[in-house]
Amino acid sequence: MKIGITCYPTYGGSGALATELGLRLADRGHEIHFITYDSPFRMRGYTDRAVFHQVDTTMSRYPLFDHYPYTLALASRQYEVALEEKLDLLHVHYAIPHATTAFLARSMLADQLPLKVITTLHGTDITLVGQESSFYAITKFSIEQSDGVTAVSSFLKDETVRAFGCASCDLHVIPNFVNLAEYHPEAALPRESFAPADHKLLVHVSNFREVKRVKDVVRIFARIRRAMPATLLMVGDGPDRQDAEHEVRELGIGADVRFLGRLDAVAPVLAAADLFVLPSQTESFGLAALEAMACGSPVLAARSGGLPEVITDGVEGILEPAGSVEAMARRAVKLLRDPAAHAEMRHAALARAATFSADIVVPQYEAFYEEILAT
Ligand code: GMT
Numbered sequence: 001m002k003i004g005i006t007c008y009p010t011y012g013g014s015g016a017l018a019t020e021l022g023l024r025l026a027d028r029g030h031e032i033h034f035i036t037y038d039s040p041f042r043m044r045g046y047t048d049r050a051v052f053h054q055v056d057t058t059m060s061r062y063p064l065f066d067h068y069p070y071t072l073a074l075a076s077r078q079y080e081v082a083l084e085e086k087l088d089l090l091h092v093h094y095a096i097p098h099a100t101t102a103f104l105a106r107s108m109l110a111d112q113l114p115l116k117v118i119t120t121l122h123g124t125d126i127t128l129v130g131q132e133s134s135f136y137a138i139t140k141f142s143i144e145q146s147d148g149v150t151a152v153s154s155f156l157k158d159e160t161v162r163a164f165g166c167a168s169c170d171l172h173v174i175p176n177f178v179n180l181a182e183y184h185p186e187a188a189l190p191r192e193s194f195a196p197a198d199h200k201l202l203v204h205v206s207n208f209r210e211v212k213r214v215k216d217v218v219r220i221f222a223r224i225r226r227a228m229p230a231t232l233l234m235v236g237d238g239p240d241r242q243d244a245e246h247e248v249r250e251l252g253i254g255a256d257v258r259f260l261g262r263l264d265a266v267a268p269v270l271a272a273a274d275l276f277v278l279p280s281q282t283e284s285f286g287l288a289a290l291e292a293m294a295c296g297s298p299v300l301a302a303r304s305g306g307l308p309e310v311i312t313d314g315v316e317g318i319l320e321p322a323g324s325v326e327a328m329a330r331r332a333v334k335l336l337r338d339p340a341a342h343a344e345m346r347h348a349a350l351a352r353a354a355t356f357s358a359d360i361v362v363p364q365y366e367a368f369y370e371e372i373l374a375t
Pocket of ligand 1: 012013014015017094122123124125152176206207209211280282283284285286287288
């Protein structure tokens with residue numbers, strides 16, 4: 001198949017998943033065309049059959065544009081690439097604005113090419129941004145106009161139906177997946193690179209948005225550190241990083257917390273972790289948690305959104321209600337003090353992650369593409 005993929009190329013779960021999907025589809029013989037404003041961050045180096053088409057944003061400084069209409073430039077590029085490359089389908093990730101630009105591109109192609117549009121809903125496009133009054137109507141319209149729609153968890157499917165109705169949408173759940181060739185326990189850098197030998201290593205990876213509750217990560221860690229020697233690695237960057245750094249200073253734990261910023265490859269850090277911490281207000285799936293599990297780290301997370309579809313409390317990790325810092329810290333300490341329980345949870349995490357491997361999930365997308373192309 002010839003497949004166009006549009007996603008956010010910067011750091012974030014939807015862009016990571018979309019890029020991994022494109023690369024795995026290219027490995028499986030499909031021709032992949034990424035269409036976005038920058039080279040997707042997980043597209044490192046050359047991959048056979050995968051190319052990147054940049055959306056031209058050079059007009060963004062034109063004095064008339066207080067707000068650059070990127071959406072129009074993207075729709076034009078999707079139209080051009082679909083026509084030039086004779087795409088079979090355009091798979092867009094994150095509804096806003098990608099489902100809308102895909103609708104425009106398909107409308108422009110009307111008599112020239114029978115392009116199918118598939119939208120994958122990832123999370124905040126439904127749970128947060130899409131429900132803002134200025135985006136609600138167009139998000140609902142664009143989802144309903146897609147030829148096929150997938151959601152990354154049953155939670156997100158239900159939330160889409162609850163918030164948008166979408167009576168005519170046949171929402172298909174296809175979970176996030178992990179590339180086990182990259183995310184595995186042997187990917188670890190030596191632990192001494194990160195922390196003294198006698199320290200437990202806790203890791204958090206995110207884009208530091210409000211929904212991630214990064215101050216809770218710090219507060220949970222501060223309580224764990226009172227009980228045992230420990231180091232916290234904070235990976236990523238975003239609007240709440242300064243708040244998290246401030247909290248570290250306030251709690252006087254700066255000596256044991258390291259902010260590493262954005263990293264292109266996180267597997268070497270995840271694989272060194274004793275516990276991955278993801279206390280988000282909500283997560284439609286929690287791709288970062290899955291990647292940590294694939295590296296052999298149990299997960300301490302919030303019992304929210306789609307996380308219970310990935311982690312069973314007490315089996316592959318610990319789930320407590322979002323915001324319950326005390327309970328999360330108490331259970332983390334108990335686990336980290338019990339090597340046998342930790343080893344059991346680590347093995348369970350590896351086994352659970354294997355059920356979300358690219359080899360299992362990518363064919364589900366292929367089957368869905370076939371189904372939509374046949375309509
Ligand atoms: O918040 C993020 O981590 C980025 C966000 C996005 O849409 O780019 O991630 C969402 O998509 C991921 C991939 O499908 C999911 O695993 C994340 O759970 C989801 N984030 C939220 O729902 C907050």
